[in-house]
Amino acid sequence: MNRSLAISGGSTLIYAGLAIVMGVLPGIWLSKVPPTPGLKPLTPLEARGRDIYVSEGCFYCHTQQVRPLSGDKPFGRPSAPGDYAYQTPELLGSERNGPDLSNIGARQSSSIWQYIHLYQPRAVVPQSIMPAFPWLFKLVDELPPGEKAVPLPPLVAPGHTIIPNEDGKALVAYLLSLKQPALVPTQAGAVPLSRLSGLPSFDARKGAALFADNCASCHGAEGKGVPGTFPPLAGDPVVNSADPTAHISAVLHGLSGKAINGQNYEAQMPAFADQLSDQQIADIIDHERSSWGNRGALVSAADVVAARANEPLLKQAASPERVSPAAVPAPAFDAAEGSKLFGEHCAACHGADGKGVPSTFPPLAGDQVVNATDPAEHITTMLRGLSGKLINGQKYEVEMPPFADRLSDQQIADIINHERTSWGNHGPLVTPAEITKHRAKK
Numbered sequence: 001m002n003r004s005l006a007i008s009g010g011s012t013l014i015y016a017g018l019a020i021v022m023g024v025l026p027g028i029w030l031s032k033v034p035p036t037p038g039l040k041p042l043t044p045l046e047a048r049g050r051d052i053y054v055s056e057g058c059f060y061c062h063t064q065q066v067r068p069l070s071g072d073k074p075f076g077r078p079s080a081p082g083d084y085a086y087q088t089p090e091l092l093g094s095e096r097n098g099p100d101l102s103n104i105g106a107r108q109s110s111s112i113w114q115y116i117h118l119y120q121p122r123a124v125v126p127q128s129i130m131p132a133f134p135w136l137f138k139l140v141d142e143l144p145p146g147e148k149a150v151p152l153p154p155l156v157a158p159g160h161t162i163i164p165n166e167d168g169k170a171l172v173a174y175l176l177s178l179k180q181p182a183l184v185p186t187q188a189g190a191v192p193l194s195r196l197s198g199l200p201s202f203d204a205r206k207g208a209a210l211f212a213d214n215c216a217s218c219h220g221a222e223g224k225g226v227p228g229t230f231p232p233l234a235g236d237p238v239v240n241s242a243d244p245t246a247h248i249s250a251v252l253h254g255l256s257g258k259a260i261n262g263q264n265y266e267a268q269m270p271a272f273a274d275q276l277s278d279q280q281i282a283d284i285i286d287h288e289r290s291s292w293g294n295r296g297a298l299v300s301a302a303d304v305v306a307a308r309a310n311e312p313l314l315k316q317a318a319s320p321e322r323v324s325p326a327a328v329p330a331p332a333f334d335a336a337e338g339s340k341l342f343g344e345h346c347a348a349c350h351g352a353d354g355k356g357v358p359s360t361f362p363p364l365a366g367d368q369v370v371n372a373t374d375p376a377e378h379i380t381t382m383l384r385g386l387s388g389k390l391i392n393g394q395k396y397e398v399e400m401p402p403f404a405d406r407l408s409d410q411q412i413a414d415i416i417n418h419e420r421t422s423w424g425n426h427g428p429l430v431t432p433a434e435i436t437k438h439r440a441k442k
Contacts, residue, residue: 033081033082033085034082034085035082035085035086036080036082036083036085036180036181036183037082037181038181038182039082039083039085039086039181040086040177041086042086042087042174042177043173043177045169045170045173046170046173046174046177047174048170048174049169049170049171049172049173049174049175049177050087050091050174051170052136052167052170052171052174053091053171053174053175054091056133056171058101059091059093060093060095060097061093061095061096061097061098061130062093062096062097062098062099062100062101063092063093063094063095063096063100063101063102064079064090064091064092064093064100064101064102064178065079065092065093065100065102066078066079066100066102066103066180067079072100074099074344075099075100075102075103075107076100076102076103076106076107076180077103077180077182077183079102079180080183083102083180097129098128098129098130101175101178102178102180103178103179103180104175104176104178105175105176105177105178105179106179106180106401106406107345107406108348108401109176109399109401110349110398110399110400110401111172111176112150112151112360112397112398112399113348113349113361113398114172114175114176115137115150115164115168115172116150116151116152116153116360117130118132118133118136118137118168118171118172119132119133119134119136119137119150119152119156119162120132120134120152120156122156123152123153123155123156123357123360124348124349124357124360124361125348133168136164136165136167136168136171137150137162137163137164137165137168138162138163138164138165139158139160139161139162140160140161140162140163141160141161142161143161143163144163147163148163148397149161149162149163150162150163150164151359151360151397151398152360153357153358153359153360154358154359155358203283204287204290206280206283207283207284207286207287207290208287208291210276210280210283210284210287211284211287211288214272214275214276214284215284215288218230218269219231219232219233220232222234222292223288223291223292223294224292229265230265231260231261231263231265233288233292233294234291234292234293234294235292235293235294236260236261236294237261238250239288239289239294239296240289240294240295240296241296242296242297244285244289244296244297244299244303245307247285247288247289247296247299248281248285248299248303248304248307249307250269251272251281251284251285252271252272252273252281252304252307252308253271253273254268254269254270254271254272255268255269256268256269272284273308277301278301278302278304278305278308279301279304281301281304282299282300282301282303282304285299285304286298286299300408300409300410300432301410301432302408302409302410302432302433302435302436303436305431305432305433306433306436306437309433333413333414333417333418333429334414335418335421337414338414338415338417338418339418339422341407341411341414341415341418342415342418342419345403345406345407345415346415346419349361349398349400350362350363350364351363353365353423354419354422354423354425355423359394359396360396360397360398361396361398362391362392362394362396364419364422364423364425365422365423365424365425366423366424366425367391367392367425368392369381370419370420370425370427371420371425371426371427372427373427373428375416375420375427375428375430375434376438378416378419378420378427378430379412379416379430379434379435379438380438381400382403382412382415382416383402383403383404383412383435383438383439384402384404385399385400385401385402385403386399386400387399387400403415404439408432409432409433409435409436409439410432410435412432412435413430413431413432413434413435416430416435417429417430
């Protein structure tokens with residue numbers, strides 16, 4: 001009897017201890033985690049939409065937890081504890097028959113698209129297995145004041161005017177509220193910003209190898225240089241400057257006759273513009289900016305492209321005989337990456353075949369802007385979005401979201417180049433430097 005009591009009592013204590021350690025204490029800790037900066041509480045309408053989300057079983061097929069895996073990158077940055085501060089219980093979900101919705105309000109910010117998708121998912125995503133939710137809408141013979149009709153494609157339009165009912169409006173309001181604020185690097189759960197939004201990043205091993213092959217013989221493997229002969233890079237103001245222009249220029253075009261930290265160095269630093277690619281130069285610079293205690297802001301290959309495009313113009317004016325059209329590299333892009341990015345960010349509206357959805361989303365195949373010799377309008381549309389514009393004589397009600405804050409210059413260039421080389425289009429390619437230039441214009 002006493003033995004049985006001891007066994008049952010001991011197992012109960014072990015179970016209780018595990019429950020406290022694995023459930024209660026983490027719950028107490030998580031309850032004290034502050035909201036992610038920039039996260040907003042749900043409005044009453046959004047909170048009602050959350051209830052509709054639950055009652056309609058949306059969490060059976062959709063998760064709201066982005067994992068730190070490469071396969072989850074299209075859904076947003078990895079989720080952090082503070083993301084759930086205003087949503088209890090958390091709707092993490094366990095099945096992903098449809099995409100993760102943690103950041104759907106940013107990925108697909110058009111309410112009209114959301115309404116069409118709810119009414120008939122296959123109208124905008126032909127391969128979708130999601131059920132339709134027509135009971136979230138109502139048919140009207142006459143549009144009520146203040147209401148907007150849902151512009152359904154002709155193939156699924158029921159022959160009457162469709163408007164969302166109160167539940168439909170609430171659900172869409174909730175979906176559009178699901179936006180991930182950017183994490184700062186010191187925040188719990190944060191990953192380097194470069195992995196979240198395409199900001200500069202580099203392969204540290206490649207950077208170290210390139211530095212060893214091209215720079216260490218003068219500046220030293222530890223960045224200390226050789227006193228009186230070759231300048232040190234450790235602690236150098238140019239290397240640590242927030243503005244990398246001088247640093248990039250020195251690697252591209254070399255340096256001589258310049259006092260560095262009050263010291264004149266006779267040895268001339270060679271130019272690497274004709275020896276290394278933009279990515280290799282960026283990797284070397286980033287190695288120097290992140291080694292030996294340096295803390296300079298990282299640069300990207302696009303930064304080197306921009307510097308290479310601007311500064312050599314002065315040299316061309318002085319010695320035009322040294323410049324030939326063949327020496328200027330034509331824009332190129334990774335077709336596979338462009339196709340993938342288009343599929344993740346654009347195909348839901350414009351279609352994988354670039355044909356769009358008649359009367360709802362404009363086609364890109366054969367579009368004048370996509371095929372224009374001057375890509376300015378194409379780039380601006382990708383950066384800042386578009387609404388209320390006639391396209392080939394057709395007015396489209398759905399607003400195209402901006403991508404300036406969601407994609408890097410390289411990613412936007414890859415998407416544009418995919419559009420300009422697909423479905424019979426023949427627009428000239430663009431470079432990340434062109435995106436950088438238009439991004440700077442307000």
